[in-house]
Amino acid sequence: MVPELARTFDKRLRLAKWVRHALNHVFPDHWSFMLGEIALYSFVLLVITGSYLAMFFNASTAKVIYHGSYAPLDGVKMSAAYRSALHLSFNVRAGLLVRQMHHWASLIFVAAIVAHLMRIYFTGAYRRPREINWVIGLTLLLLAILNGYCGYSLLDDELSGIGLRIGYAIALSVPLIGPWLTFIFFGGTYPTNATIPHLYGLHIFVVPALLAILIAVHLSIIWRQLHTNYPGPGRTETTVVGSRLWPTYAAKSIGLCLIVFACITALGGLVQINPIWLYGPYAPAAAQPLAQPDWYLGWIEGAMRLYPGANLHLGSWLIPELFFAGVLLPCLVFAALYAYPFVERYFFTNDQDYHNVLRVPYQHPVNTAFGCAAFTFVLVLFFAAGDDIIAIATNGSVVTIRMIMRILVFVAPAAIGLFAYVACAAVRKRRFGPHA
Amino acid sequence: MSAEKPTGKISMFVAACAFVFAIASGVAFLHIFWTGYQTMLMGWTFGLSLALFAVAFILWAHGTSIRKNATGPRELPGSSQEDLEAVREEFYPAGQGAPRRNFLFAMGAAAVAFFGAIFVSLLRSFASPPDDSLFGTIWKQGDRLITSDGTPVSNDALMLGATMVVFPEGQVGSVHAQTVLIRVDPQKLQLPADKAGWAPNGYVAYSRVCTHAGCPVGQYEAKANLLLCPCHQSTFSVLEGGRPTGGPAARALPQLPLYSGQDGFLHASGDFDKPPGPGFWRYPWSRS
Numbered sequence: 001m002v003p004e005l006a007r008t009f010d011k012r013l014r015l016a017k018w019v020r021h022a023l024n025h026v027f028p029d030h031w032s033f034m035l036g037e038i039a040l041y042s043f044v045l046l047v048i049t050g051s052y053l054a055m056f057f058n059a060s061t062a063k064v065i066y067h068g069s070y071a072p073l074d075g076v077k078m079s080a081a082y083r084s085a086l087h088l089s090f091n092v093r094a095g096l097l098v099r100q101m102h103h104w105a106s107l108i109f110v111a112a113i114v115a116h117l118m119r120i121y122f123t124g125a126y127r128r129p130r131e132i133n134w135v136i137g138l139t140l141l142l143l144a145i146l147n148g149y150c151g152y153s154l155l156d157d158e159l160s161g162i163g164l165r166i167g168y169a170i171a172l173s174v175p176l177i178g179p180w181l182t183f184i185f186f187g188g189t190y191p192t193n194a195t196i197p198h199l200y201g202l203h204i205f206v207v208p209a210l211l212a213i214l215i216a217v218h219l220s221i222i223w224r225q226l227h228t229n230y231p232g233p234g235r236t237e238t239t240v241v242g243s244r245l246w247p248t249y250a251a252k253s254i255g256l257c258l259i260v261f262a263c264i265t266a267l268g269g270l271v272q273i274n275p276i277w278l279y280g281p282y283a284p285a286a287a288q289p290l291a292q293p294d295w296y297l298g299w300i301e302g303a304m305r306l307y308p309g310a311n312l313h314l315g316s317w318l319i320p321e322l323f324f325a326g327v328l329l330p331c332l333v334f335a336a337l338y339a340y341p342f343v344e345r346y347f348f349t350n351d352q353d354y355h356n357v358l359r360v361p362y363q364h365p366v367n368t369a370f371g372c373a374a375f376t377f378v379l380v381l382f383f384a385a386g387d388d389i390i391a392i393a394t395n396g397s398v399v400t401i402r403m404i405m406r407i408l409v410f411v412a413p414a415a416i417g418l419f420a421y422v423a424c425a426a427v428r429k430r431r432f433g434p435h436a
Numbered sequence: 437m438s439a440e441k442p443t444g445k446i447s448m449f450v451a452a453c454a455f456v457f458a459i460a461s462g463v464a465f466l467h468i469f470w471t472g473y474q475t476m477l478m479g480w481t482f483g484l485s486l487a488l489f490a491v492a493f494i495l496w497a498h499g500t501s502i503r504k505n506a507t508g509p510r511e512l513p514g515s516s517q518e519d520l521e522a523v524r525e526e527f528y529p530a531g532q533g534a535p536r537r538n539f540l541f542a543m544g545a546a547a548v549a550f551f552g553a554i555f556v557s558l559l560r561s562f563a564s565p566p567d568d569s570l571f572g573t574i575w576k577q578g579d580r581l582i583t584s585d586g587t588p589v590s591n592d593a594l595m596l597g598a599t600m601v602v603f604p605e606g607q608v609g610s611v612h613a614q615t616v617l618i619r620v621d622p623q624k625l626q627l628p629a630d631k632a633g634w635a636p637n638g639y640v641a642y643s644r645v646c647t648h649a650g651c652p653v654g655q656y657e658a659k660a661n662l663l664l665c666p667c668h669q670s671t672f673s674v675l676e677g678g679r680p681t682g683g684p685a686a687r688a689l690p691q692l693p694l695y696s697g698q699d700g701f702l703h704a705s706g707d708f709d710k711p712p713g714p715g716f717w718r719y720p721w722s723r724s
Contacts (some may be wrong), residue, residue, distance in 0.1 A: 072483075092470065094473055094475075094513065096476045097479060097482075100475075101522065117674065166650065166651070168714075172713065173716060179566030179570060182566070183562075185562075187562060188563055189567075190611065207574075225513065234507065237510065239510055241506070241707055243497075243504045244506045246503070251493045251500075254495040255494035255497065256494075258486050258489045259456060259486075262489075265483040266483030268479060269475055269476055269482070270483075284609075285609065287656070290666070291667060307684045309684050309685050310686055311686040311687065317717055318715050318718060319717070320716060321684055322648060384674075389667065391489060397670045
């Protein structure tokens, strides 16, 4: 039966040679090479759960009065979008499960991309010939963050409204083109009924389509270039060591996919996330203390909190304080990431070789130290986004916590970077002798 | 390496067991889904089912020795000189090809530029051009202050140190117009000389939209006479005309000039002294 079917296709498409080549494809087995796969499988689950949610969600800001099964909000005026999200959560079979899975999957998606990025960085996998995938990978990260923001802004609950308000203010802060940019993206002066339909189109079609295309290109390039290997016996620039795609690697990868699905399903079923019915519909005049964005925007939120109140007046023009923390800093961070392999090559290493064997972090102390410092910088900003929560937890004052954070954001990266440099150099010396 | 090597018998046995339990758990999930659809039970059963399937596949891969530890060849990227030359010759045909080819390139580039420009201009349908609504100013001379339940605010509405949210008449609930009214001890006020008459009986009013990121400046600390924005913890001095005293905000809260009317109610004697809300680049065509 199967051989017959295979022959039927082969007669029409002449596949045997290509299939044989594909089945023999060798993939390395190291756990750290699975991080990108976790991101991939999270994306698959995001598409599946997202398609389900799109069937029930109503991206409309038309005002309605709620008379659904969640009694505490009975008779409350709200948008049709928020009502449909409540209906989905309380009245659709498995609706809440799928909604929570979708949210958890988005958090894990971005987390896996970031972990994958760090693995690539610290093992030198961004070097020639893999700069193209470095650039595509960073673009995927940007798109993932953008889509996360669009997604949690859709529901029109109190928290998503605050997020929209701040995103609007950030877009508006861009010099010269800010107002146009804001009007195109958000549809007019805040608050406007156009925002949620705009975000909906971006969230369910435009950005996922771009993600899917870029993921396909990313994977094709990996397929074409073959995966890197860690250094070790038998690992050379002209070989790839691991399991063949069929059947062992396929079984492992299916297993990993199922683990990702299992974890996200368990989280979606057991760990509450974004309980929008507790926040209530968005009321612009309601002040919600302790509001937090999803984790991947924490570093920008933290930068906005730490940035001292200083803006720039240029005649009758203004560059507001928000621009420096909310636009300039993220742009600089991503510009540095995009440029890293090229800057490193042209200005520092002048390394024109192809690298299919990775390096371990201690082999390049400067690279590792810089990466650790940059990561610490972002991590301190991330914690600064919770300065009010930390103040409550430690019974301190926000002013003190903020001052400590303002110092830490510079001191901690320097200290951690220095420590990483010394540690790597010491290990390298012990392994390779003083002249390595 | 032979597939017949009798390794991993235990792995295969456990994998088979996991597979059976995975199906059992999946059936339990279906039962819950069709009957009561309790979210947590569905999470347990479906999550467990997927996890057990994962265990089965991974144990299978762990227990087998088929085509593991393989080494494949890898060609360094970059084509041979002959291949590159061949592509070059075919891409740039000889003879009459050159001018014709350049014409094709020029047409292609022009088409891309033209349709690109059209595409960008289509963005126009997403928004009308930015206009004065960005400044969102709303108060007019003589407007009464209205609470969120629609009643006008009288001269004695607030005790010392108390606060309320007010709007212009007809715009209750408006995002831009939301204004915070506070009554402070007039002796303590340190308003600039040109605003000295803006606070009758110690009533001061400020825009409630944070000049930093636009959140409602919703908390008032009466002891320190500070307005606090809960989003990024900017603080503004109530006594000193809304001056920012801490946190990321750089610009003062716009102040609303007030007067106490003959009718016993509080009125605005004009608009905010500055456009409310987060700052932005101001076009020459806009109000400054």
